[in-house]
Amino acid sequence: MLEVNIEEVTSDLHTIADFLRWSMSRFNEADLYYGHGAANAWDEAVSLALFALHLPDNLDDSIMQTRLTKTEKMAVINLVLRRIDERIPAAYLTNLAYFCRLPFYVDERVLVPRSPIGELIESGFAGLIENEPYSILDLCTGSGCIAIASAYAFPEAVVDGVDLSDDALDVAQLNIHNHELDDRVRAIKSDIFSGVAGQKYDLIVTNPPYVDAEDMGDMPDEYHHEPEMGLACGNDGLDIVRVILVEASEHLNDQGTLICEVGNSMIHVQALYPEVDFNWIEFERGGLGVFQLTKQQLEQHKELFKQKVSK
Structure with a gap:
């Protein structure tokens, strides 16, 4: 199980971009396998963060510098830790997968x-x-x-x-x-x-x-x-x-x-x-x-x- 200092993460990281970078680093550290929709750590981090924050996937890049509340930070952190600790494919965490550019509910x-x-x-x-x-x-x-x-x-x-x-x-x-x-x-x-x-x-x-x-x-x-x-x-x-x-x-x-x-x-x-x-x-x-x-x-x-x- 990955050891994470939650207090440090929530106090030192502020923006969506911060949490995407942090998530990607943790995924690389954990040596996850990507074969269920996302092809790499960055794509996986983006899909989980957008889901946790209730945001669509067609946002302008300027949104990445917006700051998160503590509750929003914890929502992202909890999803990231579940992905790592339980090795659950991201699609099951979000109940969403795309096929032929169409959205599908999955569990x-x-x-x-x-x-x-x-x-x-x-x-x-x-x-x-x-x-x-x-x-x-x-x-x-x-x-x-x-x-x-x-x-x-x-x-x-x-x-x-x-x-x-x-x-x-x-x-x-x-x-x-x-x-x-x-x-x-x-x-x-x-x-x-x-x-x-x-x-x-x-x-x-x-x-x-x-x-x-x-x-x-x-x-x-x-x-x-x-x-x-x-x-x-x-x-x-x-x-x-x-x-x-x-x-x-x-x-x-x-x-x-x-x-x-x-x-x-x-x-x-x-x-x-x-x-x-x-x-x-x-x-x-x-x-x-x-x-x-x-x-x-x-x-x-x-x-x-x-x-x-x-x-």
């Missing part, structure tokens, strides 16, 4: 949104789909961020966000309501495709649990605040992905396509299915392990996919 019932699929949504899946989709499935929706962002990207589409976790679906429904998309986005309980039997879609997008056993053991403390159900998925991380590959074609229209994230487990996908020509997508803003397969490809390799489900 420890769901993963913090961070998928590189967001870059694909913002581009309208350029180069990956031929026609605008009118029906989209977000498989393993969690907070609902991919489903909701997809609904913004394609205003004529209806979107189903499915998940097995009742807790996650409660958060997804809250976000759907907050974005006023109840008429186009549904949160559905489903064990992979079980809740959408008979439904077909133009596009299936999925960021399923895919962390293998080795990576789960090596994860920084911050990740252990997230639901393990949303991360771990068997020894090689592909227990759910195997089923998706078998069943996805049955839920795609003729020109439909599957976009699936597997992260570091792409090495296991490549080793398990060397015969399959996965389209591994490259990202301008960083990220890896997202592939595309068309319905035709899924059908072409269906027998192979079936053989691998039990292995």
